[in-house]
Amino acid sequence: MxxxxxxxxxxxxxxxxxxxxxxxxxxxxxxxxxxxxxxxLMLSFTDASAYVAGAFNLWPKKFSLAAYGLILKGSGFLNALKSTLIITVIGTPLSLFLNAGLAYCLSKPIPGKSFLNKYVMFTMLFSAGMVPNFMNIKALHLLDNYLACILPAACGAWSIMVMRSFFQSLPAELEEAAMIDGCGQLRIFGVIVLPLSKAMLASMTLFSFVSYWNTYFNSIMYMTTTAKSTLQVYVQKVVLSSGMSSSDMVDMQSVVQNVVPQEVTRMAAVVVVILPILVIYPFLQKYFQAGMMVGAVKG
Amino acid sequence: MKGKKETGKTLRRQIWEYRWIYLLGIPGLVVMFLMYYMPLRGILMAFQDYNPHLGILGSPWTGLKHFRTLFSDPKFYNMLKNTLVISGLNLLTFPVPIFLAMLLNEVRNLKFKKFIQTSIYLPHFMSWAIVVSLTFFLLSTEQGVVNKLIVMAGGEPFAFLFSTKWIYLILVVQSLWKSVGWNSIVYLAAISGIDQSLYEAAKMDGANRFQCMMKITLPSIMPTVIVMLILRMGSIISVDFEQTFLMNNPLVKSKLEVFEIFIYNNSIATGSTQYSYTTAVGLFKSVVNTALVCLTNWITSRRGYEGVM
Incomplete structure (x- = not known):
């Protein structure tokens, strides 16, 4: 014992x-x-008077919001924010609507289903390439149009497949019962299927939101007006291009007078660009684990 | 799949019955057509000397001229080498998420587990522009943390980002940092599907934790591991454009020149008229990529796993 x-x-x-x-x-x-x-985040609050170039700081000795003021005043940031907001606010719901609709369609035993499956899978399998895509956008007269950043990322075979297998996993009895009650197909989708898919839709919303918020490639490819480029392009210009080329992105005078150190400005730019993701992430995070599992287990 | 057609109904009636379902799918099908199928006609440019004034139908045909130029171009072999080296180095980190998932699975405190998961998935949601910016704050000569510490210790700052020796290591660490947590999800899911009675039986027989991991966990998730590995092999010809594009600078250019970078720099970026040649380069990449994906999918399904498609 x-x-x-x-x-x-x-x-x-x-x-x-x-x-x-x-x-x-x-x-x-x-x-x-x-x-x-x-x-x-910490260093972005450093006051110019406490800043020593080249010195290693972990904690700003004096706090200041000057870098944020500088960024918010510059037209570069506001233009980029506007572009990214337009792309994200239109793109996210559109993408959800297109993907969910198509996925639901493919989850039903409709005639021509195997052809439509192949049609969707092919887009994952083969890409025409960068130049043909560019020529296509040009031919559609979408160059410099925000749709050029929205439409190429709107439909994804992977999302459609994950959603389709989710819809297939829903119990068929509910839909059958509703059908017997005389409920139309669109109503069943809107009133029964979508509410049952909340967790999955929430994770898809997060993915879609993030992918639009992070638009970089499509912006440098298709947006010819500098004022229309996205926040990711802005952050790249502020942080990664050296010297004067970033001057048009923030208020010139403050830079010349050295009111705000360049390093602090750069960090503040990074913070404002990732802030929305950091804010939305913890709320949707609990859903996406559940949502991801559906796709993961199948793979 | 229910392939059986209900008797007594014509095809037209069946389609009519599902008319609202089709309606839901049509917008997505249209957007896919516009964005994925319409560009396909542009591939014809690879077999022409494309002239914007003459258009695709009017430009002179050249057959395989551009491909012959491509395969005799030393630049092509450099691009292929860079691509394979970068993909190969990334492949070396393949086991890391597996071990991470196994570690996570051992944690008993669920709140702690959740906290760790929340933090390690976060980098997945950051764009390459942000990841590269963070790298800059870590490694740049004047503003990078590492160099500040080196200077504080009395050393000379070192230009990591401009060094051909360091660039591949930086790329691999960036990719690992960004994706390790996210990639562990699929293995965590696989581990959570293992029958718990196996562990109980093993414990009864006196197996220790390490033996359980090696003899139960690892073999049980092997099918998932193999599928993931094969999937990775399928994308071995692809290197992330945004990452290599943003990490590029004149000093490391030769090491980072991959197909996409070459195409971008010689067509859209410069407004050059090498449309046909760059289309040919892109087509080569696409075809190899598709062949690899089909091949790996064929291998997975032959091994008895449900294929990816």
């Missing part, structure tokens, strides 16, 4: 040590993911 108790204690101790080591490793890993953001 006594020995058994000791064994149990030893086991519990071993388990605790094991868990502590696990926690340690995972905490370090989580830190490598989070610390870069915290570092950028």
């Amino acid at each position: 006594n020995r058994k108790g000791k064994d149990k204690m030893g086991m519990r101790l071993r388990e605790n040590i094991y868990q502590a080591v696990l926690w340690f490793i995972l905490l370090i890993l989580a830190a490598t993911m989070l610390v870069p953001f915290l570092y950028v």
Whole structure:
């Protein structure tokens, strides 16, 4: 009896040590993911008087919002924000509507279903390439039009397949019962199927929102007016292009007078660009694990 | 799939019965047609000397001229080499998410597990412009943390981002940082599907934790691992455009020249008229890519796993 108790204690101790080591490793890993953001966030509040170029700071000695003021005043940021907002606000619901509709269509035993499946899969399999895509957008007269950033990313075979397998996994009885009650097909989709798919739709909303918010490639490809390019292009110009070329992106005078150090401005630019994702992420995060699993388990 | 047609109904009646369902699918089909199928006609440019004034129908045909030029161009072999080296190095990190999932699965405290998951999935949602910006804050000569520390320790700052020796390592670490958490999800799902009675039986037989991992967890998720590995092999000819484009600078240019970068720099970026040649380069990449995906899908389904398609 006594020995058994000791064994149990030893086991519990071993388990605790094991868990502590696990926690340690995972905490370090989580830190490598989070610390870069915290570092950028902290330094973006540094006041010019406390800033020493080239010195290593973790914590600003004096706080200031000057860098944010500078960014918000510059026309570069406001234009980029406007473009990104237009693309995201139109693109996200449109993309959800197109993908969910097509996925629901493919989840039903409709005539021509196998052809339509192939039609969707082909888009995942083969790409015409960068130049033909560009010529196509040009031929559609969409160059410099926000639709050129919205439409290419609106339909994705992967999202459609994940949604389709989700719709197929819903119990058929509910829809059949509604049909017997004389409910039309569109009403069934809107009143029964969509509410049942809330978790999946929430994760798809997050994916779609993020992909539009992060629009970079389509912007540099198709938007010829600088004022119409997106926030990601803006952040690239502020952070990654050196010297004077970034001057049109922020208020010139403040830069010349060195009111706000360049490094701090750069960090503030990164913060404003990722802020919406950081805000929306924790709310939708609990859904996307459930939503992802549907696709993951199948793969 | 229900392939059986209900008797007594003509095809037309069946279609009519599903008319509202079709209606839901049509907008997506139209957008797909506009964005994926319409560009296909542009592929013809690869077999022409395309002239914008003459259009695709009027431009002179050249057969395989551009492909012959491509395969005799030393630049092509450099691009192929860069692509394969970058993909190959990325492939080396393939096991990392598997181990991460196994570690995560061992955590007993659910709140802690959730916190870790939330933080490691976050980088997946960052654009390459942000990831590259963060890299800049870490490694740049004047503003990078590493160089600030080197200077504080009395050393000379080192231009990591302009060094051909470091560039591939930086790319691999960036990709790993961005995707390791996200890629672990699929393995976590696989692990959670393992029958718990296997572990209980093993414990009864006196197996320790490590033995359980090696003899139960790993073999049980092997099908998922193989499918993921094969999928990765299918994209070995593709390197992320945004990442390589944003990391590019004159000093590391030769190391980062991959197909997409070449196409972009010689067509859209410069407004050059090499439409036909760059289309040919893109077509080569697309065809190899499709062949690889089909091949790997064929292998997976032959091995008895449900194929990807």
